[in-house]
Amino acid sequence: MKTLKQRFAEKMLPMRDEVKGFLQEHGDTVIHEVTLQQAFGGMRGIKCMAWEPSLLDPLEGIRFRGYTIPELQQKLPKAPGGNEPLPEALFFLLMTGDIPTDEETAEITAEWKKRGELPDYVAQVLDSLPLDTHPMTQFSIGILCQQRDSVFAAQYREGIKKTDYWESTLEDVMTLLARLPAVAAKVYNRTYKNDRKIAPDPKLDWGANFAHMMGYNKEEFRELLRLYLVIHADHEGGNVSAHTTRLVGSALSDAYYSLSGGMNGLAGPLHGLANQEVLRWIMEVKEKLGGTPTKEDLVKFLWDTLNSGQVIPGYGHAVLRKTDPRYMAQREFALKHLPDDEIFKVVSMIFEVAPGILEKHGKAKNPWPNVDAHSGCLLVHYGMTEYDFYTVLFGCSRAMGVLTSLVWDRGLGAPIERPKSFTLQFAKENFIKKG
Ligand code: NMX
Ligand code: MLT
Numbered sequence: 065m066k067t068l069k070q071r072f073a074e075k076m077l078p079m080r081d082e083v084k085g086f087l088q089e090h091g092d093t094v095i096h097e098v099t100l101q102q103a104f105g106g107m108r109g110i111k112c113m114a115w116e117p118s119l120l121d122p123l124e125g126i127r128f129r130g131y132t133i134p135e136l137q138q139k140l141p142k143a144p145g146g147n148e149p150l151p152e153a154l155f156f157l158l159m160t161g162d163i164p165t166d167e168e169t170a171e172i173t174a175e176w177k178k179r180g181e182l183p184d185y186v187a188q189v190l191d192s193l194p195l196d197t198h199p200m201t202q203f204s205i206g207i208l209c210q211q212r213d214s215v216f217a218a219q220y221r222e223g224i225k226k227t228d229y230w231e232s233t234l235e236d237v238m239t240l241l242a243r244l245p246a247v248a249a250k251v252y253n254r255t256y257k258n259d260r261k262i263a264p265d266p267k268l269d270w271g272a273n274f275a276h277m278m279g280y281n282k283e284e285f286r287e288l289l290r291l292y293l294v295i296h297a298d299h300e301g302g303n304v305s306a307h308t309t310r311l312v313g314s315a316l317s318d319a320y321y322s323l324s325g326g327m328n329g330l331a332g333p334l335h336g337l338a339n340q341e342v343l344r345w346i347m348e349v350k351e352k353l354g355g356t357p358t359k360e361d362l363v364k365f366l367w368d369t370l371n372s373g374q375v376i377p378g379y380g381h382a383v384l385r386k387t388d389p390r391y392m393a394q395r396e397f398a399l400k401h402l403p404d405d406e407i408f409k410v411v412s413m414i415f416e417v418a419p420g421i422l423e424k425h426g427k428a429k430n431p432w433p434n435v436d437a438h439s440g441c442l443l444v445h446y447g448m449t450e451y452d453f454y455t456v457l458f459g460c461s462r463a464m465g466v467l468t469s470l471v472w473d474r475g476l477g478a479p480i481e482r483p484k485s486f487t488l489q490f491a492k493e494n495f496i497k498k499g
Contacts, residue, residue: 065167068175069234071160076230076475083476100491107302108382112483113310115301117158117468125389126299128154129161133295133393141169143269143290145283151293151464152176152270155241158298158468173269179242180264180273182250186210186243190250191259199251199453200331204324206247211320213239220316229316230474236319237467244460245274252278256450274460278448284401285446289457291397292439295390296458298465302383304329305336305459309466310473314481319470326466327459333377336436336458341377343440343451345369346410356406362413366421378437379418380428390435394442407441 066074096111118128128136140149140163152172156164164172189209193202211217216232224232246264253260262277271290275281280289301307309326313319330336353361369376381388395415398408415433422431439458440451448454486494 065171068156068159068168068172069231071156071162071168072230072234072471072475075160076472080476100495103486103491106382113301113307115306115310115469116161116472117465118298118300120300120383122383122385125384125386128298129157131157131163133389136294137291137393139163140294141166143272143286146287146290148287148291149294150269150271151290151297151461154294154297155464155468158465159471175238176242176270177264177266177273179239180246182243182246183210183213186247187250190247190254195255198331199255199456200327200337200459202251202255203248203456203459204327204331206251207240207244207320207327208324210240210243211318211324214318214320215239216318220318226477229477230471233319233474234471237471240319240323241463241467244463245270245277248456248460249274249277251456252450252453255453280446280448282446288397288401288442288446291393292442292457293461293464295393296435296461298462298468300383301469303335304332305462306466306469310469310478311481313470313473314478316480319467322470323463323467326462330459330462331455334375336455336462338377338434338436339439339454339458340451342436343444343454345377346407346414346441349410350407356409357413359413359417362410363417363421366414366418370421370425376418376422379422379431379433381430381432381434384432384434385430387432388434388437391433391438394435394438398438398442398445402442402445405441405445407444411438411441 098110102108102110116129118126119130120126124132126133131139136149136154136157137147140153140157142149150169150173153164153169156162156168156172186206186209190202190206193205213236215235216229219232220229249262253262257279260279262279264273265276268276268286269290271293272286274293275286275289280286299306301310305326308329309322312325313322317325333341349357349362349365353365357365366376395412398405398411402408414437418433419431422428440454443454443457444451
């Protein structure tokens with residue numbers, strides 16, 4: 065059997081030549097005109113970035129290497145007796161574009177097990193942080209402090225060829241991904257569980273072992289975490305965590321610097337932190353309205369939120385214009401495993417009323433729920449009530465997509481990113497037709 069590295073090289077090396085030839089022939093082709101509104105308005109919709117692992121359609125949602133989430137649930141290898149895809153298998157797919165065999169998936173599981181131990185110095189760095197440090201801050205520091213282990217940075221100092229950068233980057237990426245569950249579990253256990261130590265279980269796959277190290281051993285929770293780690297992994301290249309990871313990496317900062325940067329972006333409430341905000345908001349609904357709200361109460365609460373100038377967390381999207389299929393995958397999971405859960409009922413009621421209210425409110429271009437509107441309710445059901453931690457789980461998953469892209473960028477020889485900026489005065493003088 066060929067290794068992941070060999071399979072990756074087989075795909076990437078011909079593509080390196082293909083991209084070169086493609087740009088020699090078509091490099092001057094205009095693919096987008098940019099308006100001032102876009103330049104001042106978050107660069108929304110400008111097609112200006114190539115990204116291989118996934119592609120987002122506004123109406124259909126995400127496809128990972130061409131596969132929808134239900135297709136992944138059907139085609140990717142699973143744990144024995146399980147129904148949800150293994151995240152390791154998704155990583156292989158993102159890297160190579162091919163659905164892995166059970167054997168190829170097992171190779172990644174084994175490799176990550178081998179590399180997955182938390183170094184003592186990382187535990188010490190985390191232990192030096194005040195306990196009220198946000199879990200995302202701890203997570204990002206836990207990643208960044210491992211930069212001293214970067215093989216890419218060490219080899220770069222020694223002077224390797226540009227065409228070989230991807231090999232040491234892949235080394236870093238494998239080590240970093242392998243260790244992420246241990247970093248996240250350390251953050252969880254020290255912040256909420258009196259710093260209990262749970263040794264990894266070598267019999268378990270990546271996701272199940274992650275659940276185990278956080279103290280969750282029900283098979284249903286393992287399945288949830290596997291699904292969670294798959295669906296959050298990538299959302300094409302323009303989202304904040306992906307774009308930041310790429311931008312930092314484009315300066316030839318190594319995988320540790322790049323991912324830590326991406327995670328700092330994921331920690332924003334308009335991006336990944338929305339998953340904790342959704343739960344905080346639902347708990348506020350339950351507290352203020354006492355238990356399960358009526359539809360009328362909920363409608364009033366939604367309007368109160370909007371009228372006070374806040375956003376409805378978990379709703380809206382910069383690209384999507386329909387319900388996020390990642391929301392639907394989680395809803396299907398809830399319908400199967402926890403149909404009578406009280407918070408799931410509130411989440412479902414919000415799904416019934418919020419889109420209509422947001423449409424009447426008239427601001428959000430997309431009134432439908434995104435991935436973050438659902439995840440917290442599933443986690444709470446299995447006892448993970450510490451919602452400030454939720455974005456760390458998102459980060460462990462997102463790392464697979466953005467680090468895949470980093471290895472591809474190194475393979476294809478991507479240059480440093482450097483768009484041109486301008487001032488308002490410059491725009492007035494240069495872009496506006498006179499007379
Ligand atoms: N509730 C209230 N207002 C909203 C919402 C919402 N859920 N979504 C958008 N708007 C407002 C937005 O604030 C903006 O108002 P203003 O003109 O006063 O600045 C207006 O509608 C137009 O925004 P859009 O163009 O529809 O959205 P944009 O592309 O700028 O932002 C989000 C996308 C996702 C940041 C935005 O929809 C939002 O803030 N949603 C709530 C937070 C959230 O769920 N984030 C998670 C996204 C997924 N993720 O994991 O990253
Ligand atoms: C994501 O998963 O990154 C979010 O849905 C945000 C986005 O795609 O812009």
